[in-house]
Amino acid sequence: MFETIVALATAPMKSALHIIRVSGDDCFDIVSKCFSKDIRDIKERTLLVGHIINEDKIVDEVVVAIYKGPKSFTGEDLVEIICHGSVLIANEIIELLLSKGARLATNGEYTSRAFLHERIDLIQAEAINDAINASTREAKELSMLSLKGETSKLIVPLRTRIADILSLIEVNIDYPEYEDIEVANKDHVVSLVDELVPRIDKLVDEGEKGLIVKEGVKVALVGKPNVGKSSLLNALLGESKAIVTDIAGTTRDIVEGEINLSGIVLHLLDTAGIREVDDKVESIGVNKSKDAIKEADLVIVLLDASNELDEQDKEILELVKDVPHIITYNKVDKSNNRDKEGIYISALNNDITPLKDAIYERLGLKEETFRTPSLNNTRQLGLLKNVKESLLKAKEDALNDLPIDLVSVSLRDAYNSVLEILGEYNQTDISKEIFSRFCVGK
Numbered sequence: 253m254f255e256t257i258v259a260l261a262t263a264p265m266k267s268a269l270h271i272i273r274v275s276g277d278d279c280f281d282i283v284s285k286c287f288s289k290d291i292r293d294i295k296e297r298t299l300l301v302g303h304i305i306n307e308d309k310i311v312d313e314v315v316v317a318i319y320k321g322p323k324s325f326t327g328e329d330l331v332e333i334i335c336h337g338s339v340l341i342a343n344e345i346i347e348l349l350l351s352k353g354a355r356l357a358t359n360g361e362y363t364s365r366a367f368l369h370e371r372i373d374l375i376q377a378e379a380i381n382d383a384i385n386a387s388t389r390e391a392k393e394l395s396m397l398s399l400k401g402e403t404s405k406l407i408v409p410l411r412t413r414i415a416d417i418l419s420l421i422e423v424n425i426d427y428p429e430y431e432d433i434e435v436a437n438k439d440h441v442v443s444l445v446d447e448l449v450p451r452i453d454k455l456v457d458e459g460e461k462g463l464i465v466k467e468g469v470k471v472a473l474v475g476k477p478n479v480g481k482s483s484l485l486n487a488l489l490g491e492s493k494a495i496v497t498d499i500a501g502t503t504r505d506i507v508e509g510e511i512n513l514s515g516i517v518l519h520l521l522d523t524a525g526i527r528e529v530d531d532k533v534e535s536i537g538v539n540k541s542k543d544a545i546k547e548a549d550l551v552i553v554l555l556d557a558s559n560e561l562d563e564q565d566k567e568i569l570e571l572v573k574d575v576p577h578i579i580t581y582n583k584v585d586k587s588n589n590r591d592k593e594g595i596y597i598s599a600l601n602n603d604i605t606p607l608k609d610a611i612y613e614r615l616g617l618k619e620e621t622f623r624t625p626s627l628n629n630t631r632q633l634g635l636l637k638n639v640k641e642s643l644l645k646a647k648e649d650a651l652n653d654l655p656i657d658l659v660s661v662s663l664r665d666a667y668n669s670v671l672e673i674l675g676e677y678n679q680t681d682i683s684k685e686i687f688s689r690f691c692v693g694k
Protein backbone atom coordinates (compact mmCIF):
# COMPACT_ATOMS: atom_id res chain seq x y z
CA MET A 253 0.00 0.00 0.00
CA PHE A 254 1.56 3.26 -1.10
CA GLU A 255 0.00 6.39 0.35
CA THR A 256 -0.81 9.09 -2.15
CA ILE A 257 1.73 11.89 -1.97
CA VAL A 258 1.60 15.39 -3.39
CA ALA A 259 4.19 18.14 -3.91
CA LEU A 260 5.08 21.03 -6.13
CA ALA A 261 7.64 19.79 -8.67
CA THR A 262 8.63 23.27 -9.82
CA ALA A 263 10.40 26.04 -7.86
CA PRO A 264 8.00 27.86 -5.50
CA MET A 265 8.14 31.24 -7.25
CA LYS A 266 6.18 33.18 -9.80
CA SER A 267 6.59 31.59 -13.24
CA ALA A 268 4.60 30.78 -16.38
CA LEU A 269 3.39 27.42 -15.13
CA HIS A 270 3.64 25.16 -12.11
CA ILE A 271 3.55 21.38 -12.00
CA ILE A 272 2.01 19.55 -9.04
CA ARG A 273 2.76 15.86 -8.82
CA VAL A 274 0.41 13.37 -7.20
CA SER A 275 1.48 9.73 -6.91
CA GLY A 276 0.17 6.66 -5.10
CA ASP A 277 -2.58 4.07 -4.91
CA ASP A 278 -5.47 6.53 -4.52
CA CYS A 279 -4.18 9.28 -6.74
CA PHE A 280 -6.86 8.96 -9.45
CA ASP A 281 -9.62 8.93 -6.77
CA ILE A 282 -8.20 11.94 -4.98
CA VAL A 283 -7.69 14.04 -8.12
CA SER A 284 -11.18 13.10 -9.40
CA LYS A 285 -12.64 14.62 -6.20
CA CYS A 286 -11.39 18.06 -7.18
CA PHE A 287 -11.12 17.94 -10.97
CA SER A 288 -13.97 18.70 -13.39
CA LYS A 289 -13.54 15.29 -15.02
CA ASP A 290 -13.52 11.81 -13.55
CA ILE A 291 -10.13 10.26 -14.29
CA ARG A 292 -10.64 6.95 -12.51
CA ASP A 293 -11.26 4.89 -15.64
CA ILE A 294 -8.50 6.34 -17.77
CA LYS A 295 -6.60 3.46 -19.34
CA GLU A 296 -3.66 5.01 -21.17
CA ARG A 297 -1.34 7.97 -20.78
CA THR A 298 -3.64 10.93 -21.35
CA LEU A 299 -3.70 14.73 -21.20
CA LEU A 300 -6.95 16.40 -20.16
CA VAL A 301 -7.88 20.07 -19.96
CA GLY A 302 -10.33 20.99 -17.20
CA HIS A 303 -10.85 22.88 -13.96
CA ILE A 304 -9.71 22.32 -10.41
CA ILE A 305 -12.83 22.89 -8.34
CA ASN A 306 -13.18 23.61 -4.63
CA GLU A 307 -16.83 23.50 -3.51
CA ASP A 308 -18.25 24.82 -6.82
CA LYS A 309 -15.57 27.49 -7.07
CA ILE A 310 -13.04 27.23 -9.92
CA VAL A 311 -9.50 27.37 -8.50
CA ASP A 312 -7.72 27.28 -11.87
CA GLU A 313 -7.92 25.98 -15.39
CA VAL A 314 -5.34 23.22 -15.67
CA VAL A 315 -3.91 20.48 -17.83
CA VAL A 316 -3.85 17.10 -16.16
CA ALA A 317 -1.37 14.45 -17.34
CA ILE A 318 -2.34 10.92 -16.33
CA TYR A 319 0.15 8.06 -16.13
CA LYS A 320 -0.98 4.55 -15.20
CA GLY A 321 1.47 2.55 -13.11
CA PRO A 322 3.79 0.82 -13.65
CA LYS A 323 4.52 2.92 -16.75
CA SER A 324 5.16 6.12 -14.83
CA PHE A 325 8.19 7.78 -13.27
CA THR A 326 7.37 6.42 -9.81
CA GLY A 327 6.09 3.10 -11.14
CA GLU A 328 2.67 3.75 -9.57
CA ASP A 329 -0.42 5.70 -10.70
CA LEU A 330 0.69 9.29 -11.13
CA VAL A 331 -0.94 12.58 -12.09
CA GLU A 332 0.77 15.83 -12.99
CA ILE A 333 -1.39 18.90 -12.68
CA ILE A 334 -0.06 21.76 -14.77
CA CYS A 335 -1.55 24.98 -13.42
CA HIS A 336 -0.83 28.67 -13.86
CA GLY A 337 2.45 29.76 -12.34
CA SER A 338 1.23 31.48 -9.20
CA VAL A 339 2.43 30.11 -5.86
CA LEU A 340 -0.98 30.99 -4.35
CA ILE A 341 -2.81 28.90 -6.95
CA ALA A 342 -0.36 26.00 -6.59
CA ASN A 343 -0.72 26.06 -2.80
CA GLU A 344 -4.49 26.16 -3.01
CA ILE A 345 -4.52 23.09 -5.25
CA ILE A 346 -2.07 21.25 -2.98
CA GLU A 347 -4.17 22.05 0.12
CA LEU A 348 -7.25 20.82 -1.69
CA LEU A 349 -5.54 17.54 -2.56
CA LEU A 350 -4.39 17.18 1.07
CA SER A 351 -7.96 17.67 2.25
CA LYS A 352 -9.06 14.89 -0.12
CA GLY A 353 -6.64 12.37 1.39
CA ALA A 354 -3.18 12.95 -0.06
CA ARG A 355 -0.18 13.77 2.14
CA LEU A 356 2.79 16.01 1.46
CA ALA A 357 5.76 14.20 -0.08
CA THR A 358 9.07 14.20 1.77
CA ASN A 359 12.38 15.10 0.11
CA GLY A 360 13.09 12.86 -2.87
CA GLU A 361 10.08 10.66 -2.20
CA TYR A 362 9.07 10.39 -5.87
CA THR A 363 12.52 9.16 -6.84
CA SER A 364 12.50 6.90 -3.80
CA ARG A 365 9.24 5.32 -5.00
CA ALA A 366 10.69 4.85 -8.48
CA PHE A 367 13.52 2.96 -6.78
CA LEU A 368 11.21 0.91 -4.55
CA HIS A 369 9.11 -0.05 -7.58
CA GLU A 370 12.33 -1.03 -9.36
CA ARG A 371 11.87 1.53 -12.11
CA ILE A 372 15.43 2.62 -11.45
CA ASP A 373 18.33 1.34 -9.37
CA LEU A 374 20.14 3.37 -6.75
CA ILE A 375 22.86 4.51 -9.17
CA GLN A 376 20.18 5.97 -11.44
CA ALA A 377 18.42 7.61 -8.48
CA GLU A 378 21.69 9.27 -7.50
CA ALA A 379 22.17 10.35 -11.13
CA ILE A 380 18.89 12.30 -11.02
CA ASN A 381 20.19 14.26 -8.05
CA ASP A 382 23.53 14.77 -9.80
CA ALA A 383 21.83 16.06 -12.95
CA ILE A 384 19.88 18.63 -10.92
CA ASN A 385 22.99 19.75 -9.05
CA ALA A 386 25.43 19.71 -11.99
CA SER A 387 27.16 23.04 -12.40
CA THR A 388 28.80 22.34 -15.76
CA ARG A 389 27.47 20.88 -19.00
CA GLU A 390 30.10 18.12 -18.73
CA ALA A 391 28.92 17.09 -15.26
CA LYS A 392 25.32 17.02 -16.44
CA GLU A 393 26.22 14.82 -19.39
CA LEU A 394 28.01 12.33 -17.12
CA SER A 395 24.94 12.12 -14.90
CA MET A 396 22.79 11.45 -17.97
CA LEU A 397 24.94 8.42 -18.80
CA SER A 398 24.31 7.07 -15.29
CA LEU A 399 20.61 7.83 -15.57
CA LYS A 400 20.43 5.82 -18.79
CA GLY A 401 21.78 2.87 -16.82
CA GLU A 402 25.25 2.89 -18.42
CA THR A 403 26.97 3.03 -15.02
CA SER A 404 24.87 0.20 -13.62
CA LYS A 405 26.02 -1.92 -16.57
CA LEU A 406 29.61 -1.60 -15.31
CA ILE A 407 28.79 -3.16 -11.99
CA VAL A 408 26.38 -5.93 -12.97
CA PRO A 409 29.14 -8.16 -14.47
CA LEU A 410 30.98 -8.05 -11.11
CA ARG A 411 27.85 -9.25 -9.38
CA THR A 412 27.43 -12.07 -11.88
CA ARG A 413 31.04 -13.28 -11.66
CA ILE A 414 31.13 -13.31 -7.86
CA ALA A 415 27.73 -15.00 -7.74
CA ASP A 416 29.03 -17.72 -10.13
CA ILE A 417 31.77 -18.79 -7.71
CA LEU A 418 29.71 -18.25 -4.57
CA SER A 419 26.93 -20.45 -5.85
CA LEU A 420 29.40 -23.14 -6.88
CA ILE A 421 30.83 -23.13 -3.33
CA GLU A 422 27.35 -23.28 -1.84
CA VAL A 423 26.25 -26.16 -3.99
CA ASN A 424 29.42 -27.99 -2.95
CA ILE A 425 28.70 -27.39 0.73
CA ASP A 426 24.97 -28.06 0.65
CA TYR A 427 24.97 -31.03 -1.74
CA PRO A 428 28.23 -32.92 -1.19
CA GLU A 429 26.59 -36.06 -2.54
CA TYR A 430 26.28 -34.64 -6.09
CA GLU A 431 29.31 -36.01 -7.80
CA ASP A 432 28.75 -34.48 -11.21
CA ILE A 433 29.19 -30.92 -9.89
CA GLU A 434 32.61 -29.35 -10.22
CA VAL A 435 34.43 -29.15 -6.89
CA ALA A 436 34.94 -25.54 -5.77
CA ASN A 437 38.59 -25.09 -4.86
CA LYS A 438 41.03 -22.31 -4.10
CA ASP A 439 42.00 -21.96 -7.78
CA HIS A 440 38.47 -20.81 -8.56
CA VAL A 441 38.75 -18.07 -5.96
CA VAL A 442 42.26 -16.99 -6.92
CA SER A 443 41.44 -16.71 -10.61
CA LEU A 444 38.20 -14.84 -9.84
CA VAL A 445 40.08 -12.30 -7.72
CA ASP A 446 42.88 -11.95 -10.27
CA GLU A 447 40.28 -11.31 -12.95
CA LEU A 448 38.18 -8.81 -11.00
CA VAL A 449 40.73 -6.72 -9.10
CA PRO A 450 42.26 -5.03 -12.19
CA ARG A 451 38.74 -4.30 -13.41
CA ILE A 452 37.87 -2.72 -10.06
CA ASP A 453 41.09 -0.67 -10.09
CA LYS A 454 40.10 0.69 -13.50
CA LEU A 455 36.59 1.49 -12.28
CA VAL A 456 37.99 3.31 -9.23
CA ASP A 457 40.36 5.33 -11.40
CA GLU A 458 37.57 6.29 -13.83
CA GLY A 459 35.25 7.02 -10.90
CA GLU A 460 37.77 9.38 -9.32
CA LYS A 461 38.16 11.22 -12.62
CA GLY A 462 34.38 11.35 -12.96
CA LEU A 463 34.19 12.79 -9.45
CA ILE A 464 36.50 15.60 -10.57
CA VAL A 465 34.23 16.36 -13.53
CA LYS A 466 31.19 16.26 -11.27
CA GLU A 467 32.38 18.13 -8.21
CA GLY A 468 35.47 20.02 -9.34
CA VAL A 469 38.70 20.37 -7.36
CA LYS A 470 39.87 22.56 -4.51
CA VAL A 471 42.98 24.48 -5.50
CA ALA A 472 44.90 26.45 -2.84
CA LEU A 473 47.26 29.29 -3.79
CA VAL A 474 50.04 29.43 -1.20
CA GLY A 475 53.38 31.16 -0.78
CA LYS A 476 55.13 33.72 1.34
CA PRO A 477 53.70 37.28 1.49
CA ASN A 478 53.86 39.48 -1.61
CA VAL A 479 54.60 36.76 -4.17
CA GLY A 480 51.33 37.61 -5.95
CA LYS A 481 48.79 35.04 -4.73
CA SER A 482 45.92 37.48 -4.65
CA SER A 483 46.96 38.90 -8.02
CA LEU A 484 46.88 35.35 -9.39
CA LEU A 485 43.43 34.71 -7.91
CA ASN A 486 42.16 37.88 -9.54
CA ALA A 487 43.76 36.98 -12.88
CA LEU A 488 42.21 33.50 -12.79
CA LEU A 489 38.78 34.88 -11.88
CA GLY A 490 38.97 37.76 -14.33
CA GLU A 491 37.85 40.20 -11.63
CA SER A 492 39.54 41.96 -8.75
CA LYS A 493 38.05 40.01 -5.90
CA ALA A 494 40.99 39.98 -3.49
CA ILE A 495 42.80 43.08 -2.26
CA VAL A 496 46.25 43.49 -3.81
CA THR A 497 48.91 45.82 -2.38
CA ASP A 498 52.69 45.86 -2.18
CA ILE A 499 52.43 45.53 1.62
CA ALA A 500 53.45 42.06 2.81
CA GLY A 501 50.61 40.48 4.77
CA THR A 502 47.72 42.07 2.86
CA THR A 503 45.55 38.96 2.78
CA ARG A 504 44.56 37.86 6.28
CA ASP A 505 41.73 35.45 5.64
CA ILE A 506 40.99 32.93 2.90
CA VAL A 507 39.43 34.51 -0.19
CA GLU A 508 37.49 32.08 -2.36
CA GLY A 509 36.48 32.05 -6.00
CA GLU A 510 35.35 29.60 -8.62
CA ILE A 511 36.20 29.18 -12.30
CA ASN A 512 35.26 26.73 -14.99
CA LEU A 513 38.47 25.42 -16.53
CA SER A 514 37.49 23.58 -19.73
CA GLY A 515 34.49 21.99 -18.03
CA ILE A 516 36.08 21.46 -14.61
CA VAL A 517 35.10 23.64 -11.68
CA LEU A 518 38.13 24.90 -9.75
CA HIS A 519 37.32 26.06 -6.21
CA LEU A 520 40.15 28.52 -5.66
CA LEU A 521 41.47 29.49 -2.23
CA ASP A 522 43.70 32.56 -1.97
CA THR A 523 45.52 32.33 1.35
CA ALA A 524 47.44 34.59 3.69
CA GLY A 525 51.18 34.67 2.95
CA ILE A 526 52.96 32.16 5.17
CA ARG A 527 55.60 33.65 7.48
CA GLU A 528 56.56 33.85 11.17
CA VAL A 529 54.51 36.65 12.72
CA ASP A 530 53.65 38.07 16.13
CA ASP A 531 50.49 39.79 14.91
CA LYS A 532 47.55 37.81 16.31
CA VAL A 533 45.21 38.29 13.33
CA GLU A 534 47.83 37.51 10.75
CA SER A 535 49.02 34.40 12.59
CA ILE A 536 45.45 33.02 12.57
CA GLY A 537 45.49 33.65 8.81
CA VAL A 538 48.80 31.81 8.47
CA ASN A 539 47.36 28.80 10.31
CA LYS A 540 44.39 28.83 7.94
CA SER A 541 46.81 28.78 5.03
CA LYS A 542 48.48 25.70 6.48
CA ASP A 543 45.09 24.02 6.91
CA ALA A 544 44.24 24.90 3.30
CA ILE A 545 47.32 22.95 2.17
CA LYS A 546 45.94 19.86 3.89
CA GLU A 547 42.39 20.29 2.60
CA ALA A 548 43.15 21.15 -1.01
CA ASP A 549 43.19 18.61 -3.83
CA LEU A 550 45.97 20.59 -5.47
CA VAL A 551 48.31 23.30 -4.14
CA ILE A 552 49.83 26.01 -6.30
CA VAL A 553 53.05 27.06 -4.59
CA LEU A 554 53.81 30.58 -5.71
CA LEU A 555 57.42 31.80 -5.72
CA ASP A 556 58.86 35.10 -6.88
CA ALA A 557 60.82 34.60 -10.14
CA SER A 558 62.54 37.96 -9.69
CA ASN A 559 64.19 36.95 -6.40
CA GLU A 560 66.31 34.07 -5.19
CA LEU A 561 64.50 31.49 -3.06
CA ASP A 562 64.94 32.21 0.63
CA GLU A 563 64.39 30.23 3.83
CA GLN A 564 60.66 31.09 3.91
CA ASP A 565 60.17 29.70 0.40
CA LYS A 566 62.05 26.55 1.35
CA GLU A 567 59.90 26.03 4.43
CA ILE A 568 56.76 26.32 2.32
CA LEU A 569 58.14 23.83 -0.20
CA GLU A 570 58.73 21.50 2.75
CA LEU A 571 55.10 21.93 3.87
CA VAL A 572 53.73 20.83 0.49
CA LYS A 573 56.14 18.06 -0.31
CA ASP A 574 53.64 15.28 0.45
CA VAL A 575 50.59 16.80 -1.23
CA PRO A 576 49.89 17.23 -4.95
CA HIS A 577 51.38 20.59 -5.91
CA ILE A 578 52.60 22.68 -8.82
CA ILE A 579 55.61 24.95 -8.35
CA THR A 580 54.95 28.26 -10.05
CA TYR A 581 57.23 31.25 -10.51
CA ASN A 582 55.38 34.56 -10.70
CA LYS A 583 56.56 38.00 -11.85
CA VAL A 584 58.43 36.74 -14.95
CA ASP A 585 57.88 40.23 -16.38
CA LYS A 586 60.62 41.33 -13.96
CA SER A 587 63.07 38.54 -14.69
CA ASN A 588 64.25 36.51 -17.66
CA ASN A 589 65.72 33.84 -15.49
CA ARG A 590 63.89 30.56 -16.12
CA ASP A 591 66.48 28.02 -15.11
CA LYS A 592 64.50 26.29 -12.35
CA GLU A 593 61.92 23.59 -12.89
CA GLY A 594 58.37 24.91 -12.65
CA ILE A 595 55.73 26.98 -14.38
CA TYR A 596 56.49 30.62 -15.21
CA ILE A 597 53.74 33.25 -15.16
CA SER A 598 52.99 36.91 -14.67
CA ALA A 599 49.80 37.49 -12.72
CA LEU A 600 50.19 41.22 -13.23
CA ASN A 601 50.18 40.89 -17.02
CA ASN A 602 47.55 38.18 -17.04
CA ASP A 603 50.09 35.82 -18.53
CA ILE A 604 48.78 32.72 -16.72
CA THR A 605 47.91 30.25 -19.50
CA PRO A 606 50.92 27.99 -18.71
CA LEU A 607 49.55 27.52 -15.19
CA LYS A 608 46.01 26.79 -16.41
CA ASP A 609 47.43 24.18 -18.79
CA ALA A 610 49.54 22.66 -16.02
CA ILE A 611 46.54 22.39 -13.68
CA TYR A 612 44.46 20.70 -16.37
CA GLU A 613 47.26 18.32 -17.20
CA ARG A 614 47.77 17.46 -13.54
CA LEU A 615 44.11 16.41 -13.21
CA GLY A 616 44.89 13.64 -15.69
CA LEU A 617 41.62 13.96 -17.58
CA LYS A 618 41.29 12.74 -21.12
CA GLU A 619 38.67 13.47 -23.74
CA GLU A 620 36.99 10.14 -22.93
CA THR A 621 36.58 11.04 -19.25
CA PHE A 622 33.71 13.29 -20.23
CA ARG A 623 31.96 10.50 -22.10
CA THR A 624 32.80 7.50 -19.92
CA PRO A 625 30.13 6.34 -17.49
CA SER A 626 31.69 5.94 -14.06
CA LEU A 627 30.89 5.18 -10.45
CA ASN A 628 31.52 8.76 -9.54
CA ASN A 629 30.25 9.45 -6.10
CA THR A 630 31.93 8.82 -2.79
CA ARG A 631 29.34 6.25 -1.71
CA GLN A 632 29.82 4.18 -4.86
CA LEU A 633 33.60 4.54 -4.79
CA GLY A 634 33.81 3.62 -1.10
CA LEU A 635 31.80 0.46 -1.71
CA LEU A 636 33.87 -0.41 -4.76
CA LYS A 637 36.99 -0.25 -2.59
CA ASN A 638 35.27 -2.54 -0.05
CA VAL A 639 34.58 -5.03 -2.84
CA LYS A 640 38.27 -5.06 -3.71
CA GLU A 641 39.39 -5.49 -0.08
CA SER A 642 36.99 -8.37 0.50
CA LEU A 643 38.12 -10.08 -2.70
CA LEU A 644 41.78 -9.74 -1.70
CA LYS A 645 40.95 -11.19 1.72
CA ALA A 646 39.23 -14.14 0.05
CA LYS A 647 42.31 -14.73 -2.11
CA GLU A 648 44.60 -14.57 0.92
CA ASP A 649 42.43 -17.05 2.81
CA ALA A 650 42.36 -19.35 -0.22
CA LEU A 651 46.14 -19.24 -0.57
CA ASN A 652 46.45 -20.01 3.16
CA ASP A 653 44.40 -23.14 2.49
CA LEU A 654 41.49 -22.16 4.71
CA PRO A 655 38.41 -24.34 4.21
CA ILE A 656 36.39 -23.14 1.26
CA ASP A 657 33.34 -22.28 3.38
CA LEU A 658 35.47 -19.83 5.36
CA VAL A 659 36.91 -18.35 2.17
CA SER A 660 33.37 -17.80 0.97
CA VAL A 661 32.66 -15.44 3.92
CA SER A 662 34.81 -12.71 2.32
CA LEU A 663 33.40 -13.47 -1.10
CA ARG A 664 29.94 -12.93 0.31
CA ASP A 665 31.07 -9.59 1.78
CA ALA A 666 32.29 -8.59 -1.67
CA TYR A 667 29.00 -9.67 -3.19
CA ASN A 668 26.97 -7.70 -0.63
CA SER A 669 29.02 -4.56 -1.30
CA VAL A 670 28.29 -4.93 -5.02
CA LEU A 671 24.57 -5.26 -4.24
CA GLU A 672 24.78 -2.21 -2.02
CA ILE A 673 26.16 -0.13 -4.88
CA LEU A 674 23.02 -0.94 -6.83
CA GLY A 675 20.85 -0.46 -3.75
CA GLU A 676 19.75 -4.08 -3.68
CA TYR A 677 21.06 -4.80 -0.21
CA ASN A 678 19.74 -3.28 3.01
CA GLN A 679 17.57 -1.07 0.81
CA THR A 680 15.75 1.05 3.34
CA ASP A 681 18.81 2.22 5.26
CA ILE A 682 20.86 3.43 2.33
CA SER A 683 17.97 4.89 0.42
CA LYS A 684 16.93 6.95 3.45
CA GLU A 685 20.38 8.50 3.50
CA ILE A 686 20.39 9.18 -0.22
CA PHE A 687 16.88 10.45 -0.78
CA SER A 688 17.11 12.95 2.06
CA ARG A 689 19.41 14.98 -0.23
CA PHE A 690 16.69 15.46 -2.85
CA CYS A 691 14.38 18.40 -3.03
CA VAL A 692 10.68 17.90 -2.40
CA GLY A 693 8.77 17.17 -5.61
CA LYS A 694 11.65 15.27 -7.20
Ligand SMILES: Nc1nc2c(ncn2[C@@H]2O[C@H](COP(=O)(O)OP(=O)(O)OP(=O)(O)O)[C@@H](O)[C@H]2O)c(=O)[nH]1
Pocket residue numbers: 475476477478479480481482483484495496497498499500501502503504523524525526582583584585586597598599600601
Ligand atom coordinates in the same frame (compact mmCIF):
# COMPACT_ATOMS: atom_id res chain seq x y z
N1 LIG B 1 55.82 42.82 -11.58
C1 LIG B 1 54.88 42.07 -11.07
N2 LIG B 1 54.30 42.38 -9.92
C2 LIG B 1 53.34 41.56 -9.44
C3 LIG B 1 52.93 40.40 -10.12
N3 LIG B 1 51.96 39.81 -9.40
C4 LIG B 1 51.77 40.57 -8.31
N4 LIG B 1 52.59 41.62 -8.32
C5 LIG B 1 52.68 42.69 -7.32
O1 LIG B 1 53.17 42.14 -6.11
C6 LIG B 1 52.57 42.83 -4.99
C7 LIG B 1 51.90 41.82 -4.08
O2 LIG B 1 50.84 41.21 -4.76
P1 LIG B 1 49.69 40.42 -4.01
O3 LIG B 1 48.87 39.77 -5.06
O4 LIG B 1 49.00 41.29 -3.04
O5 LIG B 1 50.58 39.36 -3.24
P2 LIG B 1 50.09 38.26 -2.17
O6 LIG B 1 50.96 37.07 -2.40
O7 LIG B 1 48.65 38.08 -2.23
O8 LIG B 1 50.54 38.93 -0.81
P3 LIG B 1 49.92 38.71 0.68
O9 LIG B 1 48.45 38.82 0.60
O10 LIG B 1 50.55 39.78 1.46
O11 LIG B 1 50.39 37.36 1.11
C8 LIG B 1 51.60 43.82 -5.59
O12 LIG B 1 52.25 45.07 -5.65
C9 LIG B 1 51.35 43.27 -6.97
O13 LIG B 1 50.99 44.27 -7.93
C10 LIG B 1 53.56 40.08 -11.38
O14 LIG B 1 53.28 39.12 -12.05
N5 LIG B 1 54.52 40.95 -11.79
Ligand SMILES: [Mg+2]
Pocket residue numbers: 481482483494495502503522523524525
Ligand atom coordinates in the same frame (compact mmCIF):
# COMPACT_ATOMS: atom_id res chain seq x y z
MG1 LIG C 1 47.18 38.33 -0.87
